[in-house]
Amino acid sequence: xDEELKETIELEIEMLKDTxxxxxxxxxxxxxxxxxxxxCVETPKEEAIxxxxxxxxxxxxxxxxxx
Amino acid sequence: xxxxxxxxxAPVTLESLNKELRGYIAQIEALRAEIAVVDEGIANLRAVIxxxxxxxxxxxxxxxxxxxxxxxxxxxKLENPDTIVVDIGSGISAELKHEEALxxxxxxxxxxxxxxxxxxxxxxxxxxxxEELLAKTKELGEKEGx
Numbered sequence: 001x002d003e004e005l006k007e008t009i010e011l012e013i014e015m016l017k018d019t020x021x022x023x024x025x026x027x028x029x030x031x032x033x034x035x036x037x038x039x040c041v042e043t044p045k046e047e048a049i050x051x052x053x054x055x056x057x058x059x060x061x062x063x064x065x066x067x
Numbered sequence: 068x069x070x071x072x073x074x075x076x077a078p079v080t081l082e083s084l085n086k087e088l089r090g091y092i093a094q095i096e097a098l099r100a101e102i103a104v105v106d107e108g109i110a111n112l113r114a115v116i117x118x119x120x121x122x123x124x125x126x127x128x129x130x131x132x133x134x135x136x137x138x139x140x141x142x143x144k145l146e147n148p149d150t151i152v153v154d155i156g157s158g159i160s161a162e163l164k165h166e167e168a169l170x171x172x173x174x175x176x177x178x179x180x181x182x183x184x185x186x187x188x189x190x191x192x193x194x195x196x197x198e199e200l201l202a203k204t205k206e207l208g209e210k211e212g213x
Contacts (some may be wrong), residue, residue, distance in 0.1 A: 019157040030162040033152060038136050040152065048159055054158070063070050 001066035009063050017054045023049055081207055088200045088202045091193050098190045112176050116169060122148040123165055 023032065023045060032048045033040035078081065125131070125145060132140040151168035152160050164169060 016157050019155050019159055022155045023159065023161065026161055031152075032162070033160040035154065035158045035160055052157055052159065 006063070006066060009059055013056065013059050015061070016052055016059070020049065020052050020056070023052070068083065079203070079207065081204060081211065084200055084204045086208065088197060091197045091200065093195045094198070095190055098186050098193065102183060102186050102190075105186065107178050109176055109179050109183075112172050112179070116172055119165065119168060119172075120150055 026032070028045075030045075030046065032043055032045045034043045034048060036050075122131075122145060125148065127145055127148060129145045129148075131143055131145055133143045134140050149165045151163050151165065153163050153168050153171055154160050155171075
C-alpha cells in the first residue's frame with residue numbers, strides 16, 4: 001500500500017476514534033443524527049456507535065493486512 | 068576486502084539550482100493556497116458562533132429562513148435555540164447545548180490555528196531555502212561569467 005493511502009487510513013481511524021469518544025461521552029438525553037447529504041436522519045446513539053465501531057474495525061483490518 | 072564504492076555527487080549547475088528553486092517556489096504557492104483554505108474554515112466557524120449567539124438572542128418562536136443549499140431557503144420557526152446539532156465527524160451529528168456547541172466550535176478554531184502556524188513555519192523555511200539558492204545561483208553565475 002502506498003504511504004499516502006496508509007496515512008489517509010490512519011487519519012480516518014483517528015477521526016473515527018475521536019467521534020466515538022465524543023458520542024460515548026454524550027449525555028443520554030441528546031439526539032444523534034447520521035448525515036445524509038443536506039439532511040440529517042435521527043438515529044439511536046447505540047446504532048451510531050455500532051456503525052462507527054464496524055467502520056473502525058474494517059479500517060484497522062485494511063491497515064493490518066497492508067503491513 | 069571489498070572495495071568501498073564512492074558515489075559521485077552530481078555537479079551543481081545553474082540548471083540544477085534553478086530546478087530546485089522552482090520546486091521551493093511551487094511549495095510556497097501550495098502552502099499559501101492551503102493557508103487560504105484554513106482561513107476560510109476559521110471565518111466560517113466564527114460565522115457559526117455569531118449565528119448560534121444571534122439565534123439564542125432571537126428566542127423561541129421567531130420565524131427564520133433556513134438555507135437548504137444552492138441559495139434556496141425554507142421558512143421555519145425557532146423551536147429550541149438553546150440546542151444546536153453539531154457535526155462531530157465521521158458523518159455523525161449530535162445535539163449539544165448552546166455552551167457545549169460554542170466550546171466544540173472554539174476547539175475546531177484552535178486546531179485550525181495550530182495548523183495555520185505549522186503552514187506558516189513551513190513557508191518561512193521554504194523562503195530561507197529560496198534565499199540560499201538565490202545566493203548560490205548568483206555566486207555560480209558570477210564564477211561562470213568570469
